[in-house]
Amino acid sequence: MGIIIAIVIVALLVVWVISVQRKLVAQDELCQNAMSTIGVQQESRWDALTGMVELVKSYNEHEYNTLRDVIAQRRPIDGNSTAAEADAQEALMGQVAAGLNVVVEKYPELKANENYAKAMDAVDKYTNMVRTSKMVYNDTATKYNKLIRQIPDSIVASLFGFKVREYLKTEEQKTQMPSLKI
Secondary structure, three states: OHHHHHHHHHHHHHHHHHHHHHHHHHHHHHHHHHHHHHHHHHHHHHHHHHHHHHHHOOOOHHHHHHHHHHHOOOOOOOOOOOHHHHHHHHHHHHHHHHHHHHHHHHOHHHHHOHHHHHHHHHHHHHHHHHHHHHHHHHHHHHHHHHHHHOOOHHHHHHHOOOOOOOOOOOOHHHHOOOOOOO
């Protein structure tokens, strides 16, 4: 009778471990999918920024070369990328956008260019999509991190090597209250 009880307990424990592992894998896959979605949106935004940089070429060769060199540093973001890698790509895009703003201020006719306006609309669209994708990733990472840190699931998580996921950072200037002075 004792052997049967021991076998039932071991069987229940094995079923529980398998169940928790499957739940952790599912949540990990959701995190990878969310990060991959960010990569797809960033890639689209890179394409739009690259199109804008090409327009700059006819106005200012030096700025064009500088922005092209920054764009050359871009790296694809996929499901296996870290939050730090995605944040680094966001910073690079910020450099390109800032450089474009400088050129547009110098050359108002560029700002009036129809192709520039279309490219700017695309950049804005993809920027919003990246922002949304980042929120989805952080929400998914929160759920995953809670799972792997709470007992008893944390025991299974450590047995199978599940690690805490980093969160994507919010741009510092976006967290500060804007000045309302007129």
